[in-house]
Amino acid sequence: MPANRSLAIVVRTVDVFETSLVATLFTRELGKVSALAKGGRRLKSPFQGGLDLLGVSDIVLLPKASEALDLLTEAAPLERFACLRRDLAALYAGYYIAELLTDLTDYHDPHPKLFDAARITLRHLGDASLRTRRVLRFELACLRELGHMPTLDRCAHCGEPVDVREAVAFGLATGGVLCPVCRPGQPHVVTLPARTIEAVRVLASPGSDWREIELAGSSLASIRQTVGAVISHVLGHRPRVWPLLGV
Ligand SMILES: [Zn+2]
Missing domain, CATH: 1.20.1440.120 (Recombination protein O, C-terminal domain)
Known part of the structure; x- marks a missing residue:
């Protein structure tokens, strides 16, 4: 299979074998992938900081068929967040x-x-x-x-508009604000002030x-x-x- 190149954020690494690691990468083009980085733990790693946690790297991935882990062949660091x-x-x-x-x-x-x-x-x-x-x-x-x-202006259960100018029922499990008709019987309902709903909308x-x-x-x-x-x-x-x- 052809190699895939992508931007990636390193979200997890787990040491395996003597010198390797398995990296979980959230890539821009391929989504989340797990890949074996052979020699990734060596002092003179071929990846040279490209597998540092929370860094952004330019990676090349060799997909493996069936159950085997994909193979990481390159990971060049692009951006590190000093903060x-x-x-x-x-x-x-x-x-x-x-x-x-x-x-x-x-x-x-x-x-x-x-x-x-x-x-x-x-x-x-x-x-x-x-x-x-x-x-x-x-x-x-x-x-x-x-x-x-979550829906913020229509009832998450029936879809009718909900007046959110005052305190409003919010169904955590239903997925948004609830009208007075639908509120009874819904699980995990909290009452939120109007300013909380408005702030979530703005955010x-x-x-x-x-x-x-x-x-x-x-x-x-x-x-x-x-x-x-x-x-x-x-x-x-x-x-x-x-x-x-x-x-
Ligand atoms: Zn409703």
């Missing part, structure tokens, strides 16, 4: 992005927009003032790109309004809990990195 080396909070946020890319996406299911969103988010995690918003935007980008974005939108919205401590906590609960529901468990993020 992840000097700022622990930024590093933990980076781990969270890697966890979402690893656990929310399927193998060989490309999502170039998600790749680009991850790269931009990693690049800017050093800015503490906007870090939480950037991580929220990335979580929402994952949900949108993978078909799990999920293109443009730069997300930088400007007022996010006081309590409303920010409410947004993080809500988006995090939707992510947990999709994953089937709480993200492992959460305790490190202080959510």
Whole structure:
């Protein structure tokens, strides 16, 4: 089979044998792949930093037939995010992005927009003032790109418009706001203030309004809990990195 070239973010590596490792890569063109990097642990590795966790590399992959692991033949480092080396909070946020890319996406299911969103988010995690918003935007980008974005103006159950100018019922399992008719009987329903729904809408939108919205401590906590609960529901468990993020 012909070799495949792609941009890749290294999201996980596991040591195997004496000198090799298996890298999980979220690639722009091929989606998530796992590949054997022979000699990847040698001091003079042929990959020369191209398999550093959370780095962006230009990779060449030799697909293997059937059950065998693909073979990584090249991984040239393209971009390293210096903020992840000097700022622990930024590093933990980076781990969270890697966890979402690893656990929310399927193998060989490309999502170039998600790749680009991850790269931009990693690049800017050093800015503490906007870090939480950037991580929220990335979580929402994952949900949108993978078909799990909650509805914010129409009932997730019947599709009727919902008045979100006041506190509104939100079904974590149903996938969005609920009208008063559908609310009874739905599992995992929370009541959210209108400003939380509006903030999620702005954070999920293109443009730069997300930088400007007022996010006081309590409303920010409410947004993080809500988006995090939707992510947990999709994953089937709480993200492992959460305790490190202080959510
Ligand atoms: Zn309804």
